[in-house]
Amino acid sequence: MTITTHLMRTRRFLPLFCTQLLNAFNDNLYKTAMVLFVVYQVYNSEEAEGMFSAVASGLFILPFFILSALAGQLADMRDKAAIIRRVKLCEIGLMLIGASGLFLAWRGFDLPLSIPLGFATIDTTLPIALMLLALFLTGVQSTFLGPIKYAILPQHLRKDEVLAGTGLVEAGTYVAILTGTILAGWIPIEWAAGLIIVTSLVGYVTARQVPSAPPLGAIERIDRHILRSSVALIRRTMHDRQIYYAILAISFFWTIGAVLFIQFPPLAKNVISASKEVASLFLVIFSVGVAIGSVAVNHLLKGKVSARFAPFSVIVMAGFVVAFWFVARIWPVPTEGPLLDVPQFLAVPMAYPLLGALLGIAIAGGMFVVPLYAFLTTRVAPEQASRTIAANNIVNSGAMVGGALLAMALTAVGLEITDQVLMSAGMCLVSCWLARRLVMAERAAEAST
Structure with a gap:
């Protein structure tokens, strides 16, 4: 019996694996279904669609910036x-709220709602506000849940099981992300509303x-002052x-990723003239590419934690971003007719270069970012692992919120979605410089030991 087979039969691992898988599936099913429904069924303006996609991304990321230190x-x-059990219990309530918004929007209850923010008032509808x-x-x-996923495995597994357990969790997460993303683009919105509730209930059962x-370490006093604790961490x-x-x-990598993910749905609809199933396909290709890049860089590094391939990887990523922009710019826009479904999209000769460029972006991105995450868990003491991940989440989320705000600003000033993609290529150069500095720090640390 292999370690992998053994782990899948033990209570030390299987409930956590199932809970994480269901959580990733539900998150992506809800997020993708909501954004695709609003972009394709509610709004009929590229500016409004791009703005909604940016607002949705920013709202999801904002808690990481505010609460990661406490988490x-x-x-x-x-x-x-x-903590897992309490969070999963709360998920049932929040999915009821989200399902209510999806159901009301599907039924056409566009009830006007004004939200005062002190400096401004946002006019929207009740279903969108609930979503x-x-x-x-x-x-x-x-x-x-984020810091716990990385820190709990060494407590439940033996040393010779941790690598296999981590690989299973990562593989299961990717499968769940892909499944949720694909379903969101293909099933009716009312089915998605029901499924997110059912999944949250099953997730709570597995969490129990x-x-x-x-x-593991000494119990320290928890600082509940959000700003002070974040800065100290x-x-x-x-x-x-x-x-x-x-x-x-x-x-900085996830800033680029945030900008790209914000652009995909409105770009698919307004530039490619494609249906929400094609927009879902874009997200699936991106996720598959990151997974391929993760496996490829691990093979190249032969299991050693190192950033030596990161600068080259992100430069390659920039090249594929330029290729994606070029294909989108020359895409043959139909003058009339319905949006392209998946078979019709794939029948367009330029579809394969477009998907190839997108896959290249994701593979190079996975090769860039995965080794960097390994630094966060191998360069600190085990009892500090959760807080290291939390500190990373704070900085990451701040950068991603900045990316969402940048996308909103560029949309507001009228910059086309396609040209916003090209801007991401320039941002890759900054990531390359940071990766080069990391490689130099890594070599300096090796020389001193």
Whole structure:
């Protein structure tokens, strides 16, 4: 019996694996179904669609920026299994809110709603407000579960099982992301509304079976002051030059990723003239590419944690971004008729170069970012792992919110979606510089030992 087969038969691993898989599936099913429905069924303006996609991305990411310090402290100072159970119980309520918004929008209840923000008033509808509220709460849930996913496995598994367990969790997460993304583009919105509720209920049942995981180190006082604790956490984490440059490089990479993900749905509809199933296909290709890149770089590095391929990878990524922009610019836009479905899209000769460029972006991106994440778990003590991941989440989310705000600003000033893609290629150059600094810090650390 292999270690993998053995783990899938034990309570030490299987409930956590199932809980993480269901969480990733539900998050992506809800997020993708909501964005595709609003872009394709509610709005009929490229500017409004791009703005909604940016607002949705920013709302989901914002909790990581605000609450990651508290989440990291709780994960290191409290029973991780207890936190998982409480968070998954709350997920049932937030999915009821999201399903209500999806159902009301599907039924056409466009009830006007004005939301005062002090400096401005946002005019929207009740269904969209409910959907965005649920999306924000989904971000809160993911903020508290994120650090635990990486830190709980060494407590439940033996040393010779940790690598296999981590690989299973990552593989299961990718499968769940792909499944949720594909279903969101293909099933009716009312089915999606029901399925997210059912999945949250099943996820709570599996979470109840996760064994206890008490704190490993000394219990410290939890600082609930959000700003102070966030600043203190980042300062404690970023003193190591390798961790510092790894976090900065990861953050800038996800800024690029945030801009690209915001652009995909409106670009598919307004530039490619394609249906929501094709927009879903774009997201699937991206996820598959990141998974391929993850496996490829691990093979090249032969299991050694190193950033030496990162600068080259992100330059290759920039080249594929330019190729994607070029194909989108010369895409033959139909003058009339319905949006292209998947077979019609694939019948267009330029479809394969477009998908090839998108796959190349994702593969190179996976090769760039995956080794950098390994620095965060191999360069710190085990009892500090959750807080290191939390510090990374704070900086990452701040950068991603910045990317969402940048996309909103560019849309507001009238820059075309296609040209916003080209801007991402320029941002890759900054990531290359940060990765180069990380490689230099890595070599300096090796020389001193």
